[in-house]
Amino acid sequence: MTLLRPIVMYGSEMWALRKAEEQRLGVFERKVLRKIYGPRPDIIKEITKRRLMWGGHAWRKQGSLVRLVIEEEPIGKRPLGRPRLRWEDCVKKDIKSIGPGIRWREVAEDRDRWQDLFIAAWS
Numbered sequence: 001m002t003l004l005r006p007i008v009m010y011g012s013e014m015w016a017l018r019k020a021e022e023q024r025l026g027v028f029e030r031k032v033l034r035k036i037y038g039p040r041p042d043i044i045k046e047i048t049k050r051r052l053m054w055g056g057h058a059w060r061k062q063g064s065l066v067r068l069v070i071e072e073e074p075i076g077k078r079p080l081g082r083p084r085l086r087w088e089d090c091v092k093k094d095i096k097s098i099g100p101g102i103r104w105r106e107v108a109e110d111r112d113r114w115q116d117l118f119i120a121a122w123s
Contacts, residue, residue, distance in 0.1 A: 012047045013054035016085040056108040
């Protein structure tokens with residue numbers, strides 16, 4: 001667990017996971033970890049938690065490139081077909097699963113309130 005999870009989750013804060021990818025990660029984790037340790041917690045919850053923690057951190061940092069990218073509304077048209085999944089769309093979906101009607105940008109401004117949201121969701 002100490003060696004495997006960091007390798008699998010490297011860079012997971014910026015992943016925009018689709019359902020199929022979530023299922024593949026879940027299958028991988030259950031298959032490997034069940035052989036080693038028996039039943040273990042869900043890796044998707046850990047990725048979601050890390051994405052939200054990093055999102056709050058990035059949003060609070062004033063003047064950062066990440067915040068500028070999140071704030072910016074790009075000019076132009078998106079390509080035809082199904083829109084690509086964006087990182088912020090995943091954050092909004094994760095927040096919606098914690099509690100409907102939560103505006104993640106407002107809550108993320110207050111670090112204590114942001115952390116309390118996680119404690120309530122994953123305890």
